Amino acid sequence: EAQVTQNPRYLITVTGKKLTVTCSQNMNHEYMSWYRQDPGLGLRQIYYSMNVEVTDKGDVPEGYKVSRKEKRNFPLILESPSPNQTSLYFCASNSFGNEQFFGPGTRLTVL
Amino acid sequence: SQQGEEDPQALSIQEGENATMNCSYKTSINNLQWYRQNSGRGLVHLILIRSNEREKHSGRLRVTLDTSKKSSSLLITASRAADTASYFCATVDGANSKLTFGKGITLSVRP
Numbered sequence: 001e002a003q004v005t006q007n008p009r010y011l012i013t014v015t016g017k018k019l020t021v022t023c024s025q026n027m028n029h030e031y032m033s034w035y036r037q038d039p040g041l042g043l044r045q046i047y048y049s050m051n052v053e054v055t056d057k058g059d060v061p062e063g064y065k066v067s068r069k070e071k072r073n074f075p076l077i078l079e080s081p082s083p084n085q086t087s088l089y090f091c092a093s094n095s096f097g098n099e100q101f102f103g104p105g106t107r108l109t110v111l
Numbered sequence: 112s113q114q115g116e117e118d119p120q121a122l123s124i125q126e127g128e129n130a131t132m133n134c135s136y137k138t139s140i141n142n143l144q145w146y147r148q149n150s151g152r153g154l155v156h157l158i159l160i161r162s163n164e165r166e167k168h169s170g171r172l173r174v175t176l177d178t179s180k181k182s183s184s185l186l187i188t189a190s191r192a193a194d195t196a197s198y199f200c201a202t203v204d205g206a207n208s209k210l211t212f213g214k215g216i217t218l219s220v221r222p
Binding site for chain 2: 004033035040041042043044045048058088090092094097098099100101102103104105107
């Protein structure tokens, strides 16, 4: 089944404790993105990647890192999480010019 | 940066009625996409319309695109309670395939 998977689905952590949210797709898509969704603000892109070893900042990249060492994986790294990074995070992938496929979301709470 | 802006922000209709949602954008686009999101879940792609297309249908969905007015509309005919969800338009501009989402429309369909 074609899908985007994210792990973990739920995470509660404390300020400053490094964490990684994994994202994987099995559709051989070149393009992958991370978004965060907050009430009243819609979806905002954090980082995106157009292919292996090619990543670029989205609209709200501060406090986040990503890597794209393999085509299928695009982990999101929070080196030192802060409470303002409490949010619902989505990973997505697509082939160029086509619709994005979204993962189920990761709900992160930073205390 | 917000490209698509949906209108209205919230819409409440009776089952069986048609629902019309609008999206306006600012810069030229490659294509425009509509997504649906049930509460707290991942976004699901509904329909994609390219800049050289004016109208597209998919089941009970009809999307129009007016590039001269930089606007699109999504019509859901014969709405059902199960159509209750948030709907987002997203624009794709240029060669980098970056998707920019609006803040979404909350649709409530009363049984």
